[in-house]
Amino acid sequence: xxxxxxxxxxxxxxxxxxxxxxxxxxxxxxxxxxxxxxxxxxxxxxxxxxxxxxxxxxxxxxxxxxxxx
Numbered sequence: 166x167x168x169x170x171x172x173x174x175x176x177x178x179x180x181x182x183x184x185x186x187x188x189x190x191x192x193x194x195x196x197x198x199x200x201x202x203x204x205x206x207x208x209x210x211x212x213x214x215x216x217x218x219x220x221x222x223x224x225x226x227x228x229x230x231x232x233x234x
Contacts, residue, residue, distance in 0.1 A: 184216040200225060 185207075186192050197207055200218070202225050210228075214220040 185211065185218055185221060186216075187211065 185196050187196075187207075193204060193207065196218075197204055200207065200222055202210070206225060206228075207221070210221040210224040214224045
């Protein structure tokens with residue numbers, strides 16, 4: 166594996182202000198923690214609004230408001 170790939174795949178090198186990455190499980194868990202959602206909820210939000218953290222956060226908030234959670 167190349168050094169460049171190692172750096173790209175290292176979760177500590179992910180720009181959390183950028184798009185949500187679902188390439189590796191530890192990153193998925195981190196986004197779920199940051200957004201306060203489950204993996205299923207994250208996947209649903211991404212399917213509906215895309216990989217933008219702001220749009221995903223808004224989608225999850227709207228969903229929670231609709232369900233009374």
